[in-house]
Amino acid sequence: MFGKYDLDLKIKEKELEIVVEGNKKKKRYYRKKGEEEVEKFIYAKEGNLVICPVEPVNLPKEGVSEYLLVELDKPFVIEPGMKGNFYIKFPVEIGVFLVNRRDVERIDIFTFTKPKYTLYGPPERGVVCRWWKSVFYDEKPELSKLYEGLMKVNFENSYWEWVEIKKIVFRAFDMKLFYNEHAYMYSFLKISGKTVGETAFGSRKPKDMEESIDLYQAKGIKKFEKKFFMEWGFK
Amino acid sequence: MNVIELLQDLMNQKIGFLGGRTYGDVLVFLIIIIFSVIIAKIVRINVRRTLKEKVPLTTLNNVEKIVYYGIILIGFIVALPKIGVSLSGLLVAGGILGIVIGFASQTVVSNLISGIFLMIEKPIKVGDGVNINDVSGIVEDIRVLSTTIRTYDGIYVRIPNEKVFSSNIQNYVAHGARRFGYKIGIRYKDDAEKAISIIKDLLGENPFVLKEPSPTIFVEELGESSVNLNIKIWAPSSVWYSVYTEMLWKIKVTLEKEGIEIPFPQRVIWMGNKEG
Numbered sequence A: 001m002f003g004k005y006d007l008d009l010k011i012k013e014k015e016l017e018i019v020v021e022g023n024k025k026k027k028r029y030y031r032k033k034g035e036e037e038v039e040k041f042i043y044a045k046e047g048n049l050v051i052c053p054v055e056p057v058n059l060p061k062e063g064v065s066e067y068l069l070v071e072l073d074k075p076f077v078i079e080p081g082m083k084g085n086f087y088i089k090f091p092v093e094i095g096v097f098l099v100n101r102r103d104v105e106r107i108d109i110f111t112f113t114k115p116k117y118t119l120y121g122p123p124e125r126g127v128v129c130r131w132w133k134s135v136f137y138d139e140k141p142e143l144s145k146l147y148e149g150l151m152k153v154n155f156e157n158s159y160w161e162w163v164e165i166k167k168i169v170f171r172a173f174d175m176k177l178f179y180n181e182h183a184y185m186y187s188f189l190k191i192s193g194k195t196v197g198e199t200a201f202g203s204r205k206p207k208d209m210e211e212s213i214d215l216y217q218a219k220g221i222k223k224f225e226k227k228f229f230m231e232w233g234f235k
Numbered sequence B: 001m002n003v004i005e006l007l008q009d010l011m012n013q014k015i016g017f018l019g020g021r022t023y024g025d026v027l028v029f030l031i032i033i034i035f036s037v038i039i040a041k042i043v044r045i046n047v048r049r050t051l052k053e054k055v056p057l058t059t060l061n062n063v064e065k066i067v068y069y070g071i072i073l074i075g076f077i078v079a080l081p082k083i084g085v086s087l088s089g090l091l092v093a094g095g096i097l098g099i100v101i102g103f104a105s106q107t108v109v110s111n112l113i114s115g116i117f118l119m120i121e122k123p124i125k126v127g128d129g130v131n132i133n134d135v136s137g138i139v140e141d142i143r144v145l146s147t148t149i150r151t152y153d154g155i156y157v158r159i160p161n162e163k164v165f166s167s168n169i170q171n172y173v174a175h176g177a178r179r180f181g182y183k184i185g186i187r188y189k190d191d192a193e194k195a196i197s198i199i200k201d202l203l204g205e206n207p208f209v210l211k212e213p214s215p216t217i218f219v220e221e222l223g224e225s226s227v228n229l230n231i232k233i234w235a236p237s238s239v240w241y242s243v244y245t246e247m248l249w250k251i252k253v254t255l256e257k258e259g260i261e262i263p264f265p266q267r268v269i270w271m272g273n274k275e276g
Helices: B003-012 B023-051 B057-083 B087-104 B106-121 B161-166 B192-205 B240-257
Strands: A003-006 A009-013 A016-022 A026-033 A036-043 A048-054 A067-078 A083-091 A093-099 A104-111 A117-120 A127-134 A148-157 A163-171 A183-191 A197-201 A228-230 B129-132 B135-142 B146-151 B156-160 B169-171 B177-186 B216-222 B227-236
Touching (some): A016 A036, A036 A104, A067 A083, A163 A228, B106 B135
Parallel strands (some): A148 A183
Antiparallel strands (some): A016 A026, A093 A104, A197 A228, B135 B146
16 A cells, blocks of 8 residues: 555555545545545646655644654563664554645545554653554564554664563654565664663665655754764663 | 935034044944844844754853844943943943942842853752742743742733842752642541552552552541551653643542542541430
8 A cells, every 4th residue: 555646546455535526636545544535626737646654743743753662572682792683563553645746735635544652761851652562573573564663673782781672662753664565673772781772773775665755854954963872761 | 405414414523522523423423323223133033043953941041132232342442432431441441430329229230140150050940830938830031130020810920130149049940850649538438448449549640640650559547537548650841730630530430430439527426325
């Protein structure tokens, strides 16, 4: 379902329906997901519709959080100096954009997941994060494509002690999403202390994948802080 | 004599109290001031357009004000010699005048300095929900001399910065999350553990009832007419009020659906027996 479409389309998948119809200039965008309906009119001569995964921190209300906290169903402990990769899943939010040569405009965001928020750190200094629970995988797992995406985590424990990881926090500002039939991200976790680490994202486009539209850039927000410094531990 | 010559004569006419300056000089002075105000306004609009959505609103407001008043001040300094005021003379005169004005405008200076400290310390930002000096509302603007608040009833309130600075400030959104609570009574015959479990499930369904710190629900008191449950919920500060208003009614409805009722105050009366 992810991809670039002409302004004339009909998608029906499970409980989701997306329709763009109309004459040459005036078109109607209609999206239905379960009970939820969105209808908008579009005046356009040219342009396309892009449906792609976006940073999963926008629903049910935008501006509440800029962070994603993935809690692992079981903690894992990393040996000092150890490097490696593992996979986790993350919630998918789907953005619908109108694009032409000059501009990108977001017209809709929806999700099949149930959003839940949590606090990382103490109440006076912590950050509100979108919460998600994932299993920790050695190999690429099966995905429910519109529901969850795949994140490859490249980790490195540069601390001289064993470190136990139960949760990882990512900054949505820094996210680089890619897609083919499912959403994908590639992240880094650098552990520099028993309770201190840093997360960031890779921006190199994987083979056979498209780059998602960056929601913050589409809004005209300049990104200044990128990496996230996890100073309140991994448990 | 035509109109142009008449105007030229007028412009060359000297003004006595301005030490030999002409009407032409005053006109140039006014034109420079007006021009600098226009430029300041244009630059301010462009600064707002460029920086909006790129920097926080408070910073944007401060940058805007510095740019706006800075340009006007430059225009004023450039224009002053046209009316015979030299900058060096102004500085000397300013020194003496400053003392006089200082005494006369203590409150203004106090507000100004408080305003500067507020901008540095930042206990509040534009858009924050606050309570200052018993005025609750949203901070609309933090100016050099005063802070304006839009109360939750939509009323404009201007508070001098001196007062803001010396008052207890409650900022409801300074931290990412905040806690609020309810007290709910259930009947003595109801199962309190079941009620707690129902409420926990309900809170778990709401996206903005934070998972961590998790909500706490416990039997707080065995009251006169009810078993009182205490519910404490953490929510993101930016949306806590909508969660607060939404959840109370949902708890009531869900408990009733499960056969648990919130009792009215009641008193058991034992009627005495006449013969006894």
